[in-house]
Amino acid sequence: MTTTAPTIKTEAKEAATKTSATSTILSLISHQYLLAVVVVAFVVVGLIQPSFFGAGNVQNILFETAFVGIAACGMVLLITGGLLDLSVGGVIAVSAIAVGTVLPYTTIGLAILIAVVIGAVLGLVNGLLVSYVKIAPFIATLGTLYLFLGVAFIWTGGQVVSVTSSNFRALTTGSLGVLPYPFLTLIVLALLTYFLLSRTSFGRTLRAMGSNQRAAELAGMHVNLTKAIVFMVAGACFALAGVFLAGRLSSAEANMATGIEMSVIAAVVVGGTSLRGGRGTVFGTVIGAMLFAVLSKALNMLGVTSYWQYIVTGAVLVVAVAIGARRRSAAEVRGAG
Amino acid sequence: MVNAPQLLQVDVVTSAEQERRESARRGDRAARRQSILQKLGIIIPFVLVLLAGIVLVPSFLSASNITNMLVDGAILAITAYGMTMVIALRGIDLSVGSTQAVVACVAAVSVNAWGILPGILAGIAAAIILGLVNGLIVTTFRVPAFIATLATLGIFRGIALLFTGGAPIMITDSAFRSIATSSIFGIPVPFIVAVLVGAGFWFVLDRMRFGKHVVAVGGSPESATDSGIKVKRIELIAYVVAAAAAGVAGLLLASQLGSVNGSLSSGLELQAIAVVVLGGTSMAGGRGNIIGTFLASLLLAMINAGLNLLNVPSFYQYIALGMLLVFALSLDSAQRAAVRRVFEGRVA
Numbered sequence: 001m002t003t004t005a006p007t008i009k010t011e012a013k014e015a016a017t018k019t020s021a022t023s024t025i026l027s028l029i030s031h032q033y034l035l036a037v038v039v040v041a042f043v044v045v046g047l048i049q050p051s052f053f054g055a056g057n058v059q060n061i062l063f064e065t066a067f068v069g070i071a072a073c074g075m076v077l078l079i080t081g082g083l084l085d086l087s088v089g090g091v092i093a094v095s096a097i098a099v100g101t102v103l104p105y106t107t108i109g110l111a112i113l114i115a116v117v118i119g120a121v122l123g124l125v126n127g128l129l130v131s132y133v134k135i136a137p138f139i140a141t142l143g144t145l146y147l148f149l150g151v152a153f154i155w156t157g158g159q160v161v162s163v164t165s166s167n168f169r170a171l172t173t174g175s176l177g178v179l180p181y182p183f184l185t186l187i188v189l190a191l192l193t194y195f196l197l198s199r200t201s202f203g204r205t206l207r208a209m210g211s212n213q214r215a216a217e218l219a220g221m222h223v224n225l226t227k228a229i230v231f232m233v234a235g236a237c238f239a240l241a242g243v244f245l246a247g248r249l250s251s252a253e254a255n256m257a258t259g260i261e262m263s264v265i266a267a268v269v270v271g272g273t274s275l276r277g278g279r280g281t282v283f284g285t286v287i288g289a290m291l292f293a294v295l296s297k298a299l300n301m302l303g304v305t306s307y308w309q310y311i312v313t314g315a316v317l318v319v320a321v322a323i324g325a326r327r328r329s330a331a332e333v334r335g336a337g
Numbered sequence: 338m339v340n341a342p343q344l345l346q347v348d349v350v351t352s353a354e355q356e357r358r359e360s361a362r363r364g365d366r367a368a369r370r371q372s373i374l375q376k377l378g379i380i381i382p383f384v385l386v387l388l389a390g391i392v393l394v395p396s397f398l399s400a401s402n403i404t405n406m407l408v409d410g411a412i413l414a415i416t417a418y419g420m421t422m423v424i425a426l427r428g429i430d431l432s433v434g435s436t437q438a439v440v441a442c443v444a445a446v447s448v449n450a451w452g453i454l455p456g457i458l459a460g461i462a463a464a465i466i467l468g469l470v471n472g473l474i475v476t477t478f479r480v481p482a483f484i485a486t487l488a489t490l491g492i493f494r495g496i497a498l499l500f501t502g503g504a505p506i507m508i509t510d511s512a513f514r515s516i517a518t519s520s521i522f523g524i525p526v527p528f529i530v531a532v533l534v535g536a537g538f539w540f541v542l543d544r545m546r547f548g549k550h551v552v553a554v555g556g557s558p559e560s561a562t563d564s565g566i567k568v569k570r571i572e573l574i575a576y577v578v579a580a581a582a583a584g585v586a587g588l589l590l591a592s593q594l595g596s597v598n599g600s601l602s603s604g605l606e607l608q609a610i611a612v613v614v615l616g617g618t619s620m621a622g623g624r625g626n627i628i629g630t631f632l633a634s635l636l637l638a639m640i641n642a643g644l645n646l647l648n649v650p651s652f653y654q655y656i657a658l659g660m661l662l663v664f665a666l667s668l669d670s671a672q673r674a675a676v677r678r679v680f681e682g683r684v685a
Contacts, residue, residue, distance in 0.1 A: 086487075134674070135666040136620055138483045139429075139610065143662035146607055150655030158652065254652075262491050265484070275481060307503070307599075310495030314488035321485070322478035 034271065034284060038291050045298040052301050059180055063173075063248060064293035066182035067241050069286050071260065072267045073186070073193040074237030076285045077230050078137075079268050080197060082210040082277030085126060085231065086141040088238050088261040090148025095119045095239035096252035097152055099168075100161035108168050116239045122148060123235020127228035145261070152254035160253045163246050172247025182244040186286065189237070194282040196233075206230060210277025259310075263292055266317040274324055292316075367676045379616055379629050382664075383636050390643045402642055404525055408517060408593060410638030411531035412586045413608060417616075417630045418538040419582030420609040422575050425542065427555040427622025428482040430579045432471060434605030435493030437587035440464045441597040442497050444588055445506045453513045457588055464584025465577055467493060472576035476569040490606070498599035505598040508591060517593035527589045531631070534585065539627040548625075551575060555622030607658060612637055615665035621673060637661070 046052040071088055078085050095115040102111045122144070129140040163169065174181050197203040205226045208216040217223050246252045269275060270291060271284030295316070296309050390397040416433055423430045443463040448456030467489070474485040508514055517527050542548035550571050554561040562568050583605075591597050614620060615636070616629025640661070644654055 084483075129663065129666075133663075133667050134670040135663070139614075139620060139666060140663070142431075142607055142610070143659045143666065145659075146604070146655045147659035147663075150652050150659060153652030153655065154650070158650075259491065262487055265487070269484075275484060305499065307495045307498040310491040310498070314491035314495070317488040317491075318474055318478070318480055318485060321480045321488075322474070 034287050034291065038287060038294055041291070041294050041298065045294070045301065049301045052298070055178055057297060057301070059175060059178060061290070061293045061297050062178075062180050062183040064296065065286070065290045066180065066186045067245050067248070068260070068263050068267050068292060069186045069289035070182070070189055070244065071238050071241040071264045072271075072285045072289050073189050073282065074234030075264050076268045076271075076273055076280045076282055077193065077197060077206065078234050079265075079273050079275060080210050080277060080280030081206040081227065081230050082213060083130065083137045083227065083230065084141065084265070085123075085234055085238075086138055086261045087122070087126060087145040087148055088264050089257040089259065090145045090152065091119050091122045091235055091238040092242035092245060092257040092260065093152040093252070093254050094122060094148050094155070095242035096246035096256060097155055097161050097254070099243050099246050100163045100252040101155075103163060103165045103168055108165065108171060111168070112240075112243050115243050116236045119235040119237075119239020119242070120232045121235070123232040123238075124228060126235070127231030130231065131224040131227035149254055149258075156252075156254060158254070160251050162251045164250075169247050169250055172244050182248075185240070185244070186289075189240070190282050190286050197280055197282060202226065202229070207278055207280075210279070212278075262317065263313055266313055266320070267292055269324070270316060270320040275321060370672075370675050379632050379636070382615070383632055386636055386639050386643070390639055394643045394646045397643065397646065402646065404520070406635065406638045406642045407528040408525050409641065410635040411525070411527040412517075412589050412593070413612060413637060414531045414631050414634035415534050415586040415589070416583045416605065417609045417612045417634055418535055418627060419579030420613045421616070421618050421625045421627055421630045422538065422542065422551060423482075423579045424610070424613050424618050424620060425555045425622060425625030426551050426572060426575050427558065428475065428572065428575065429486060429610070430471060430576065430583075431483060431486040431606045432467070432489040432493055433579065433583040433609055434602040435490050435497060436464060436467045436580050436583045437590065437605060438497040438597075438599060438601040438603070439467060439493050439500065440584040440587035441591040441601050442500050442506060442599065444591055445508050445597045446500075448508055448510045448513045449506070453510055456510070456513065460588050460591075461581060461584055464580045464587070467584075468577035468580025469573070471580060472573035475576060476572050494599070494603070497601070501597075501599040503599060505596050507596045513592055514595045515592075517589050527593070530585070530589065531634075534582070535627055535631050538582075542625045542627060547571070547574070552623055552625065555624070557623070607662060608637060611658060611662040611665060614669055615661065619669055619673065620666065621669075633665075 042052075051057065071092070075085065075088070095118050098118050099111050099115045102114055106114075126137075126141050126144055129135050129144065130137045133140075135143075172181065176184060197206065205216065205221045205223075208219070208221060209223055209226060213223060242252075242257070245256060249256065267288035268280075268285050269288070271281055271286070271288030273280040273285065292313065295312055299306075299308055299312065396402060416437065420430060420433060440460045440463050444456050444460030447459035450456075451459075471486055471489055474480050474489065475482050478485075480488075517525075519526050521529060542551065550561070550566050553564070553566055554568050554571050558568055587602070590602065594601075612633035613630050616631070616633040617626040618624060618630065637658075640657055641654055644651075644657065
């Protein structure tokens, strides 16, 4: 009986070291398993359907990765800050339509700049609603999604704006070897996002705000200003995705990116960024975007009806968040309030 | 000298009493301001839109337009009642539109195959299953409600599209089709259904223990858990009820349209949330206002009908809806800020 107490203690200690060791291993695996999943999915589908390995298809996957990934770079900043933006589809549509409309009159660079600025302005609208009017982010941006879509519909009158400039198309759909320009842009943007998130005081404020907003406020951080800025940055990222999408489709219309917010959020969450805020992984986000690109192209190649993509994306999103919630048994996120 | 401690005690007692009276007064003031803002939030826009409609819109008061508005408002209201319950619980259900599409499609096929009653039952059963899926994902797998239902919004939409193969389904049963178009004593049946269902929801939320529990969970899930309320069970039931309400509305919609397809009711979540918040239910949870939801649904139906009659392109309805939602939400947050100011008056 006398020995039980020390045994319990050592056992507890052992258990503690074991759990910390397992959790380290788990976190390592959880960081790398996604890449493994992507590779395995890619290889398996390729074995079933050899044309999956073709250069054209690989390029398609990279294009798709780039569109979702570029938008997801903005989203990962928002989610790290404990925010969310559902108006992605609206911002993409408006900025793509802007590019299509101004291209005949200006240079390509200016057109892209205009689109990105418009994206930042739309982001600012979201940011002001969330920071100063104090509306919960997901509901405010759900409202602005329809506002922006409405703007896009009214601007085009419901028509398709065609992008005729061949130089613009070459710039947005060209490729360096097998790597398309949008994908290279994604890599640069991801590096910038990583730098912004983990090496600047802005990123630090963002992470502090995401893990505990009240504490960040009391520590004298400019929470409202940071929120407004991060929504602007995210809006600019969405707009950039819209620019490349307009080039790829060689047209722009209000419906061009309906429902993309789910893929973007799913890419971020599947990549390992917690919806509770406070930390974000840019690398994981890019891999998450790639996973969905591989999945959607695989479904295409295997001849599955496109409707299944809704179901697959939604199911992967739920599973990813559920696994995250299981890992941390802490209180759940509250979207409202 | 002897009196000094007694004096002190008396002082403490009076100051405590003063404190209590003061805080009660603050509480009253907060409640008063809240209820004023809440009522103004719905009644002023309602009256303004009604007047604007009567003055500016030709044939706004024609019998057919009134019937139209009542039916549209009723169908929206039934969906929004369920949303009111979920939002009072501090949750959200973004999947109502997709749920409604699945229910309408299942009901349409079942009505065509087996007749009217089995069709309705099949539709309701489908709604309950989808609600269970939402509820289980939120409670058992602890996925935040807005992300869980965002995912099921996609999943259910995919199911609806797969089920129909992207083609519209005509409903051949004329008895089913006449449900939404017939009226009793000149009042359209959907409106009567909406009033009855609303009365049911009001009774449950305001007068029954379950409703008190819903509001308690929405006010503070932690305290609700501590006081022994089975939070997860309440949440699960609320999501099932919300889906069932969306399903009933879907049946009426299918009956009204006579033909359904997989992309039915997309974007419905925004309308439902907008009318719930406009009706005075706070996004912060802890308060549900069924009557406000009902009035706000009629308001939105009036706006849509008015814009239609004025031949405004339908895109502008998006803008109107988005602005309405942002307006309602700003009012909600202003209301909360007002209450906070009253309570924290001295500190700030």
